[in-house]
Amino acid sequence: MKKKPVILSSVAIALIVIITFTIMPGSVDRSDYVRESLEKADSLFIYEGLPHQMDVGNFESEKKRDDLVKVASYLFYDPVVRVGKDVSISLKRIAANGNNYRRFSGEKKCGGFHPDYALSWKDRGEEYFILFCYGCGEAKIIHAKKIYRYDLEDITELEEVLQTFQLKRPRS
Numbered sequence: 139m140k141k142k143p144v145i146l147s148s149v150a151i152a153l154i155v156i157i158t159f160t161i162m163p164g165s166v167d168r169s170d171y172v173r174e175s176l177e178k179a180d181s182l183f184i185y186e187g188l189p190h191q192m193d194v195g196n197f198e199s200e201k202k203r204d205d206l207v208k209v210a211s212y213l214f215y216d217p218v219v220r221v222g223k224d225v226s227i228s229l230k231r232i233a234a235n236g237n238n239y240r241r242f243s244g245e246k247k248c249g250g251f252h253p254d255y256a257l258s259w260k261d262r263g264e265e266y267f268i269l270f271c272y273g274c275g276e277a278k279i280i281h282a283k284k285i286y287r288y289d290l291e292d293i294t295e296l297e298e299v300l301q302t303f304q305l306k307r308p309r310s
Contacts, residue, residue: 166239169279169286172266173234179259182221182229184303185214190273192249196308209267210280212253215306228299233257233268239277239288248273255300272297
């Protein structure tokens, strides 16, 4: 008779754990609407990020520049670059694909998230951003004060597409 409550308790705990991890804020499906919006976007823009904060000399001198803008507390070079049609198709294919994102696994030992680039677009008057950090292999998807943080599956193709947008950041 005592075995049934133990089994039921174990099943209840297992269900709670499964449900918690399935609908946990930041799970990939929570940002589907943002990636769907990206697929429909007419115009994409690239923000080039400053050097990594661990590159203290370059970061400190670059953050004093007058041609910077802020996106969600991160500094980027201005002006923002409008993406051409061919590159836009590639970026949409990569960045809108939910299979390229994984649930955030925790802080990395690389000095903290630092966006190398940000992708932005507008849909129905609202602005969306995806910030990409190569060092962490992470992305932050941002819309209307919501931030979804993910690990990226593979950044090789993304790096290849975005490398042409390194226009102001010092090369190391």
